[in-house]
Amino acid sequence: MTDRFDLPVEEVTAMVQAASQLALTWFRRAGTEPLAVENKLAAEGRFDPVTVADRAVEDALRAALLQRFPEHLVYGEERGVSGNPSSAYRWVIDPIDGTRAFVTGQPQWGTLLGLQRGDDVLAGWLHQPTLGHTYVGAEGHAALHEGSSTSPLRVSGQTDLEDAILLCTHPEMFTPGEEATSFARIQARVRMTRFSGDCLNYGYVATGYADLVIEADLQPYDVIPLIPIIERAGGVITDREGRPPLAGGWAIGAATPELHRAALDLLNE
Secondary structure, three states, X not given: OOOOOOOOHHHHHHHHHXXXXXXXXXXXXXXXXXXXXXXXXXXXXXXXXXXXXXXXXXXXXXXXXXXXXXOOEEEEOOOEEEEOOOXXXXXXXEEEEOHHHHHOOOOOOEEEEEEEEOOEEEEEEEEEOOOOEEEEEEOOEEEEEEOOEEEEOOOOOOOOHHHOEEXXXXXXXXXXXXXXXXXXXXXXXXXXXXXXXXXXXXXXXXXXXOOEEEEEEEOHHHHHHHHHHHHHOXXXXXXXOOOOOOOOEEEEEXXXXXXXXXXXXXXXX
């Protein structure tokens, strides 16, 4: 494509941080001002929570992006699509990844933003405002911003499944039967498994605190922004078939190609 532009990484980072900070207005306010929680999947007998905080963060980030990049398309979890439908560039927003954690006062949630050009994911951001951590993956930029300090993203380099630390948000992500059995095979082989975390699991792999993240039942906005964060840190992330996880579903993120291959082979055994 010929319509390339110079991505202002620092400017977009500030946009994500500012929008995500809005969520703190409602975080841990249950004791004084109960937070209303809606269930988007009530008609299906399932639970998918959304709050005013989710919508406020997405609205603010969407408005900032379209003001700065009016020729682009924006797709968000809560508000859908706006902007230029013929644009080669698509911004993908998950305003609060980890809403279940958010509504229960736990800090394992964050705001996600990704930038695609066709099937290429050019950049990704993850901001966690209670910790003040921002993970950024883009061309020439793989960094964790902590307040005024910045450190490079770098995976652990772990290659052996038996020595790996595995992260996953919840075992119920895997459908009972073949999916759950496949995940259990991995869990039985690794050194340690930790549950919870949501989007932060991918940041922990990108910073070398863990070696492997395996999840399923994801939506595109859950994982697209995280792809460049893992990859720019030196890791590998695909779906269960070894393809880029652009459609959601399964995501297998690993510190090294060797570890990724071992996990993928055992999942698909």
